[in-house]
Amino acid sequence: MGLYLHIPFCNGKCAYCDFYSAFTNEELLDSYLTALIREIKQWGGKINRPIDTIYLGGGTPSLLNHRLVPLLKAVYESFTVLDNAEITLELNPADNVLEILQNAKAAGINRISIGAQSGDDEELSLLGRRHTAADTENAVKTARELGFDNISLDLMLGLPNSNTETFKKSLDFVLSLSPKHLSAYILKIEENTRFFKIKDTLNLPDDDSICDQYLLMCDTLEKAGFCHYEISNFAKNSFESKHNLKYWDCEEYLGLGPSAHSFLNSKRFFYPRDLKQFIKGNTPIPDGDGGDLNEQIMLSLRLKKGIKTDTLPPKAIRKCKLFAQNGLGVLNDDIFSLTDQGMLLSNTIISEILEEF
Ligand code: SF4
Numbered sequence: 001m002g003l004y005l006h007i008p009f010c011n012g013k014c015a016y017c018d019f020y021s022a023f024t025n026e027e028l029l030d031s032y033l034t035a036l037i038r039e040i041k042q043w044g045g046k047i048n049r050p051i052d053t054i055y056l057g058g059g060t061p062s063l064l065n066h067r068l069v070p071l072l073k074a075v076y077e078s079f080t081v082l083d084n085a086e087i088t089l090e091l092n093p094a095d096n097v098l099e100i101l102q103n104a105k106a107a108g109i110n111r112i113s114i115g116a117q118s119g120d121d122e123e124l125s126l127l128g129r130r131h132t133a134a135d136t137e138n139a140v141k142t143a144r145e146l147g148f149d150n151i152s153l154d155l156m157l158g159l160p161n162s163n164t165e166t167f168k169k170s171l172d173f174v175l176s177l178s179p180k181h182l183s184a185y186i187l188k189i190e191e192n193t194r195f196f197k198i199k200d201t202l203n204l205p206d207d208d209s210i211c212d213q214y215l216l217m218c219d220t221l222e223k224a225g226f227c228h229y230e231i232s233n234f235a236k237n238s239f240e241s242k243h244n245l246k247y248w249d250c251e252e253y254l255g256l257g258p259s260a261h262s263f264l265n266s267k268r269f270f271y272p273r274d275l276k277q278f279i280k281g282n283t284p285i286p287d288g289d290g291g292d293l294n295e296q297i298m299l300s301l302r303l304k305k306g307i308k309t310d311t312l313p314p315k316a317i318r319k320c321k322l323f324a325q326n327g328l329g330v331l332n333d334d335i336f337s338l339t340d341q342g343m344l345l346s347n348t349i350i351s352e353i354l355e356e357f
Contacts, residue, residue: 006257044078094131119173152181306337
């Protein structure tokens with residue numbers, strides 16, 4: 001089973017972000033740590049599954065700093081954590097990275113995911129990020145000096161004023177830092193964000209330009225030795241995110257913290273987006289059954305490894321053939337998977353295939 005711990009705090013709000021996060025202080029961090037440890041102990045007493053991935057996401061989990069040690073200690077005491085477990089911390093390069101990474105090391109964390117987003121300081125400032133490209137460089141260097149080999153970087157494409165040339169610079173910047181893994185997301189203007197309020201004034205690239213940026217990225221990363229193993233994720237050999245693969249492979253995970261989702265015993269459930277309630281103590285809300293064939297197909301098609309066609313009705317196989325003939329997919333023996341171009345149209349392709357069930 002994977003364990004996700006949500007840390008819903010940030011030192012500011014980025015202009016594009018609709019994740020559940022709030023401003024914090026030391027007192028609130030202490031109360032949250034106590035509540036999270038309470039949930040860890042309760043769940044550890046209820047379910048007996050070995051854990052092979054732990055993911056601290058947010059928000060900004062690196063804000064926990066010295067609290068990382070007691071938090072992970074509670075996990076080790078409450079669950080059976082396998083020796084080779086992948087344990088990831090999301091790190092904001094704006095923070096005091098040396099101290100945080102020292103605490104992360106002491107806590108047993110072995111994978112660092114750094115929110116680089118861009119290699120251009122003007123873009124970072126427009127996004128409302130509180131770090132510079134030099135901070136990202138420093139975070140990667142510090143992590144490496146402390147012995148973290150498994151480093152992932154986050155990158156964004158389709159930013160205001162961007163084109164393939166500006167994006168190439170950011171891509172070259174992140175490649176110069178030699179990460180083992182890259183996650184790259186196309187900017188989406190979500191409601192309840194600062195960007196949504198000013199969306200008419202943003203000089204957003206059109207769909208064709210975003211597609212060009214995406215395809216440039218796929219090509220550049222493949223040449224640099226990365227495997228494009230999921231729509232938005234690229235990894236050097238064997239450095240795929242084991243935790244995130246659980247989501248796409250329909251494997252079980254437990255998510256703790258406000259807004260965290262879980263999938264256990266074929267059931268989905270989540271904690272409400274309410275920090276105060278979580279600290280007081282609340283129970284997760286059921287969210288129906290999960291993991292049926294439709295869901296498996298939907299999730300597997302996000303992955304390079306694709307789907308087995310022997311699970312598909314004949315009409316859906318005919319559609320796969322059509323997609324393959326048009327360069328959107330590859331049909332090899334009994335496996336259908338999407339090409340880079342197909343990944344850009346994944347939502348449409350997935351619904352076309354599911355329509356035939
Ligand atoms: S640091 Fe991450 S979670 Fe926090 S506001 Fe920015 S994008 Fe959202």
